[in-house]
Amino acid sequence: SQKIEQNSEALNIQEGKTATLTCNYTNYSPAYLQWYRQDPGRGPVFLLLIRENEKEKRKERLKVTFDTTLKQSLFHITASQPADSATYLCALNQGGKLIFGQGTELSVKP
Amino acid sequence: EAGVAQSPRYKIIEKRQSVAFWCNPISGHATLYWYQQILGQGPKLLIQFQNNGVVDDSQLPKDRFSAERLKGVDSTLKIQPAKLEDSAVYLCASSFLDPGQGTEAFFGQGTRLTVV
Numbered sequence: 504s505q506k507i508e509q510n511s512e513a514l515n516i517q518e519g520k521t522a523t524l525t526c527n528y529t530n531y532s533p534a535y536l537q538w539y540r541q542d543p544g545r546g547p548v549f550l551l552l553i554r555e556n557e558k559e560k561r562k563e564r565l566k567v568t569f570d571t572t573l574k575q576s577l578f579h580i581t582a583s584q585p586a587d588s589a590t591y592l593c594a595l596n597q598g599g600k601l602i603f604g605q606g607t608e609l610s611v612k613p
Numbered sequence: 614e615a616g617v618a619q620s621p622r623y624k625i626i627e628k629r630q631s632v633a634f635w636c637n638p639i640s641g642h643a644t645l646y647w648y649q650q651i652l653g654q655g656p657k658l659l660i661q662f663q664n665n666g667v668v669d670d671s672q673l674p675k676d677r678f679s680a681e682r683l684k685g686v687d688s689t690l691k692i693q694p695a696k697l698e699d700s701a702v703y704l705c706a707s708s709f710l711d712p713g714q715g716t717e718a719f720f721g722q723g724t725r726l727t728v729v
Contacts, residue, residue, distance in 0.1 A: 507655075535715045546617075546704050546720030547656065554715060592655055596712040600669050601646065605655040 505530040507604035509593060515610045516583055524578040524607045526593035531602075533595035536569055536576045541590045541606065550591075551578075583611045615639065619705050619721035627729055631693035634724045638686070638707030644668075645682055646718065647690050648704040656704055662688065663711055695728045702726070 506529040516522050526536065535554040539547035553560040553569045553576065560567045566579040580587050590606040618637040626632050638645050643664050648656035659678065660670040665685040673680065677696070682688040692699055702723040710716035 509655075534713070537717065544722075546706070546723050547718075548720070549717035552715060552717060594718075596715070598669070599711055599713045600658055600661055601708075601712040601718055602658060603648075603655040605653075 505597070505602075507531070507593065507595065507602060509591075509604040510607040511605070513608040513610060515612065518584060518611055518613050520583055522580040522583050522587070522609055522611070524591050524593075524609065526576040526578070526604055528574050528595060531574075531595055531597050533597060535596060536567075537594045537601075538565075538567060538576075538578050539592045539594060539603075541592060547592055547603075580609075583609075585611050585613050587611050617705055617707055617719050617721035619703075619724055621724055622722065623725050623727075625727045625729060626695055628697055629694040631691065632695055632726060633692075634690045634703050634705075634726075636688045636690070636705030636721060638688070638705070639709075639719055642707035642709050642719070643685070644708045644711050644716075644718075645688050646704075646706040646708075647680055647688070648706065650702045650704055650723070652701075659690070668711070692726075695726075697728050700726055700728045 508527045537552045538550045541547040568577045592606045594603045645662040647659045650656045661668040662682040680690045704723045706718040706720040708716045708718045
């Protein structure tokens with residue numbers, strides 16, 4: 504069956520450290536993968552998109568990698584801040600649809 | 614640029630009642646999505662429109678849920694009759710292009726539905 508799996512456990516890290524979130528997928532062949540941030544009581548907000556022919560994408564303190572052989576994307580936040588605390592969702596396109604993973608909750612402690 | 618507008622923000626109904634949600638996407642966005650998000654889970658796609666045509670509604674419980682997109686702009690999602698398990702946040706999103714072309718989706722704040 505088709506699955507998108509993100510770290511099921513919440514991630515707790517210390518301010519200033521690098522947070523790394525994982526997105527694994529099974530039985531999909533996405534042309535690209537997206538990452539979104541969701542704060543409590545709000546809709547998801549787009550962060551980054553990486554295409555299948557790109558290995559890495561950066562935006563300020565954010566970095567995304569995409570390995571189509573491993574069927575995995577990694578999302579890194581460097582020099583993390585308490586304001587980065589939120590749930591992070593990965594999403595991929597398949598058959599013209601945008602499908603989301605279950606999200607990983609990140610908590611950055613001062 | 615105005616974002617995706619949804620109403621109402623909150624709704625409490627009794628089981629077996631009906632409810633409707635409204636969404637106004639960003640102007641010019643051809644693709645409109647309705648997602649259901651149960652607490653602690655990721656958004657689950659219910660229905661996706663391209664202009665006023667349905668692209669996918671494979672996960673829409675059609676015996677109780679219905680959706681339409683009027684003139685390829687606004688959309689309504691209806692539940693009739695509601696069940697307890699329908700308690701969730703209903704998110705509307707829109708994008709300029711269809712997902713196959715690598716376009717980001719813009720989300721509204723959602724409607725939190727509680728069925729008691």
